[in-house]
Amino acid sequence: MRLVFLGPPGAGKGTIAERIHAVLSIPHISTGDLFRKAIHDETYLGKQVKEILDSGHLVPDELTTEMVKERLAEKDAEKGFILDGYPRTLPQADALNKFGHPERVVNFMIPEEIIITRLSGRRVCRKCHATYNIKTSPPGADGICDVCGGELYMREDDAPEKITKRLHVYADLTQPLIEYYRKSGLLMDFDTNRPVDILVPELATILKNDLG
């Protein structure tokens, strides 16, 4: 199953991908996570992209596509994948068609005011990347991951002014992909303004019936 999760930041792509990938037996590949790992590990790529991520802008297409192409060539992606955060521009979508043509693109739909609440309250585990929300789904103990005991932090780009920037970038560069994929018949609209516990089994059932 070759899937793309498309939607604005804060729509729940990462949270749902993290929960659903095991059910579908395919890896969850998040370009944001790959970049953040490279930054954390201080690799050459990480040094190239750190300032871009902190600013809320997009990493250049070629650099991003090269990273995704390499990741999709790994063994665990042979049977399919969930791409979360890629493609984000029309050139990236064209490139993906050449090395990992998607079978279904899930369009995560969510009102903008909900996005702002979600992102400003988001906290992420440094170790296992589990996500929490201090208002809607807080951890048991302040600042500590329930899953692995790791330290929770607020992403640099979840600061209010960066959220606004990212939403503009989404509207300008990524939103056109909705029409792009609708025209090719691959798009599936999915309302994500509902509890995750409902969304995960619902989406898994739809995808299994559709493509399984």
Ligand code: AMP
């Ligand atoms: P995310 O975790 O998906 O919100 O991504 C965090 C940041 O990583 C974005 O704001 C961009 O700076 C960068 N990034 C992630 N995916 C892409 C992509 N497909 N193209 C360009 N930049 C990306």
